Amino acid sequence: MNQDELKALVGQAALQYVVPGEIVGVGTGSTVNKFIDALASMKDRIAGAVSSSVASTARLQALHIRVFDANDVDQISVYIDGADEIDPAGHMIKGGGAALTREKIVAAQSTRFICIADESKLVTTLGAFPVPVEVIPMAARRIERQFAAMGGTAKVRMKDGVPLVTDNGQCILDVSGLAIKDPLAFESEVNQWPGVVTVGVFAHQKAAVCLLGTPSGVKTLT
Numbered sequence: 001m002n003q004d005e006l007k008a009l010v011g012q013a014a015l016q017y018v019v020p021g022e023i024v025g026v027g028t029g030s031t032v033n034k035f036i037d038a039l040a041s042m043k044d045r046i047a048g049a050v051s052s053s054v055a056s057t058a059r060l061q062a063l064h065i066r067v068f069d070a071n072d073v074d075q076i077s078v079y080i081d082g083a084d085e086i087d088p089a090g091h092m093i094k095g096g097g098a099a100l101t102r103e104k105i106v107a108a109q110s111t112r113f114i115c116i117a118d119e120s121k122l123v124t125t126l127g128a129f130p131v132p133v134e135v136i137p138m139a140a141r142r143i144e145r146q147f148a149a150m151g152g153t154a155k156v157r158m159k160d161g162v163p164l165v166t167d168n169g170q171c172i173l174d175v176s177g178l179a180i181k182d183p184l185a186f187e188s189e190v191n192q193w194p195g196v197v198t199v200g201v202f203a204h205q206k207a208a209v210c211l212l213g214t215p216s217g218v219k220t221l222t
């Protein structure tokens with residue numbers, strides 16, 4: 001099975017966690033796109049979705065799945081999203097698709113985070129994948145220096161030769177060279193640096209369940 005097929009496998013498997021009659025939280029990325037495609041098969045049995053990005057909203061709407069504003073919805077029972085890295089405790093690095101801020105907002109509004117990923121995303125220690133951090137552009141240089149003091153190297157994410165602009169109008173720093181041994185403490189510390197909108201370590205909103213796509217089938221980590 002190739003990576004695309006593994007993503008389709010977990011996208012399909014995630015349907016069992018969707019609660020009929022309710023609104024489901026939907027993340028962003030190529031794995032979530034497989035989930036959205038699978039969700040179309042039960043669109044008449046759910047109330048709709050709260051989406052974490054402009055891209056996922058467009059995909060959901062193209063499949064005639066109603067998308068609600070997060071402010072019009074109370075608690076969501078289940079949030080389904082991918083990850084760039086996940087450790088055995090369910091802590092994740094996210095934001096490879098630049099949607100980390102809205103992902104964290106919808107995750108915080110949800111009771112259970114179900115992570116879907118192919119098995120290559122499972123790691124013992126987070127940090128080999130550069131940590132995405134959404135920042136206010138005027139603070140970017142200072143935040144780069146703060147990461148350098150921690151031993152990391154931060155680079156502004158570029159797209160088409162210019163700094164990428166997120167759905168929230170901000171920019172992304174990708175920070176490499178960190179081994180994140182205490183994800184909760186790391187997330188708490190970076191979160192309080194002025195100019196940081198969101199750090200792409202999801203430890204306070206960690207996954208309750210991880211569905212990992214492997215060549216022998218879906219492995220469930222709880």
Ligand code: 5RP
Pocket residue numbers: 027028029030031032081082083084093094095096097098099100103
């Ligand atoms: C987007 C994310 C994605 O969930 C993460 O990048 C994984 O994406 P993919 O499923 O394409 O590998 O955090 O901001």
